[in-house]
Amino acid sequence: MSQSPIFAAHDAVVIGTSTGGVEALRTLVAGLPKNFAAAVLVVMHVGDRDSILPSLLAGSTRLPVRHARDGDVIEPGRILVAPPDVHLMITRDKANGGRLCRAVLSRGARENHTRPAIDPLFRSAAAAFGPRAIGVVLTGMLDDGTAGLQAIKACGGRAIVQLPEEALAPDMPDSAIRNVDVDRVLRLADIGHVLEQMVDESLAADRTVPREVPEWVRLENRFVLEDSSMEALSRIASPSTFTCPECHGSLWEMHGVVPKRFRCHTGHAFTERHLCEQQGTAVEEALWSAMRALQEKEKLLRQMADSAIAAGYAQTAAEYLEGAGRAQRDGEVLRRVLMTHGQARHAAQPDRVG
Incomplete structure (x- = not known):
């Protein structure tokens, strides 16, 4: 004892x-x-x-x-x-x-x-x-x-x-x-x-x-104060299907706690609500990145079309312009999704300190 x-x-x-x-x-x-x-x-x-x-x-x-x-x-x-x-x-x-x-x-x-x-x-x-x-x-x-x-x-x-x-x-x-x-x-x-x-x-x-x-109190303190191990985490948690939004390692679900909490073996920890919020942020960042890529693709295709026209390749230029139009339309769809998503998040809660 x-x-x-x-x-x-x-x-x-x-x-x-x-x-x-x-x-x-x-x-x-x-x-x-x-x-x-x-x-x-x-x-x-x-x-x-x-x-x-x-x-x-x-x-x-x-x-x-x-x-x-x-x-x-x-x-x-x-x-x-x-x-x-x-x-x-x-x-x-x-x-x-x-x-x-x-x-x-x-x-x-x-x-x-x-x-x-x-x-x-x-x-x-x-x-x-x-x-x-x-x-x-x-x-x-x-x-x-x-x-x-x-x-x-x-x-x-x-x-x-x-x-x-x-x-x-x-x-x-x-x-x-x-x-x-x-x-x-x-x-x-x-x-x-x-x-x-x-x-x-x-x-x-x-x-x-x-x-x-x-x-669980002793072991969770160890995760902050010193390096801990997967073996230690396995004593207080079980593997989940989720990944850590901080380091992208596997998240483990803590045993017998309400509300549910998750921790990865490097020490990052989240409640269910915080994990959901971080996943929402990750989705938004990915959408912004996709929209930027589409805008750049549209601009590049229009430049390629100009070069094709100058070289006398009208059919190739038309194909490039068609691709640029698709990229523009897809980017507009993403922008509407982002604007709707941002308004919904803002309405749900005030700015958070920290």
Whole structure:
């Protein structure tokens, strides 16, 4: 039997958000007290773009806030924000008996087509803090954060979700509520106060009762922090008929999870909804490429027709012009398909951050 994990002596609050996240985060951190007795770590989908999120939050909170640095000690009363283009994760420092936790910045494979991603932070917090982890999912598109909240709950932690009706983009809160046994669904203005209460209760109750970290949480953390193997993936997933839109390798369907999730052996991970969105993007890119090729073919055939006419080959020129007309008509069909497709996608959802 494996040894029960040792958890840190304070709570960690991990927060994930996407579309509409800046204002949501500013409201939340404004409600945290100056002497907040838990560490706070934040992931917002910023992709690889420069981010000034810490400075935007600094004006709304009494807690020190900055981008996380690799090796930072995870300590109470401070807010660490995931920098652009790296996953922010937490590991236990084995040299200190496992009670000291540190931040790890990883350029591991993107999850749900983004880096930094919410789920890696949440999963690592679940493994490092167990019952002393509190996950918070705020406004955002699709279903990021749901799998991470499931990991936190599986390790004995607690889950808070923003009231979907209040969120600028309600998808992420909706998904969390549908698929996770969340503890509280709250308005933004109330989350800070409730977090303070939860942390105080945790300190009073000494929430250090160990719970074994599930294998899927440990193995998925390995995919972000280090190279993993096909053998490891086969323990938590089965081969699917789909291919990874990032690296074009085979995708494996994770066992027993809702909503369905997929992972390739190089580490890319997708929920069903994210995979569908990426496939839609791939189709659109292929159509644009086909339309460009048809336009170039039409132009080339017309040039060839001009050369044939100049050389006195009228019949050949007519054949070239006929081919150019077909390419033009096919290109017009593709353009109408693309315009209809683009309008439908735009109507379905607002722009997504990250």
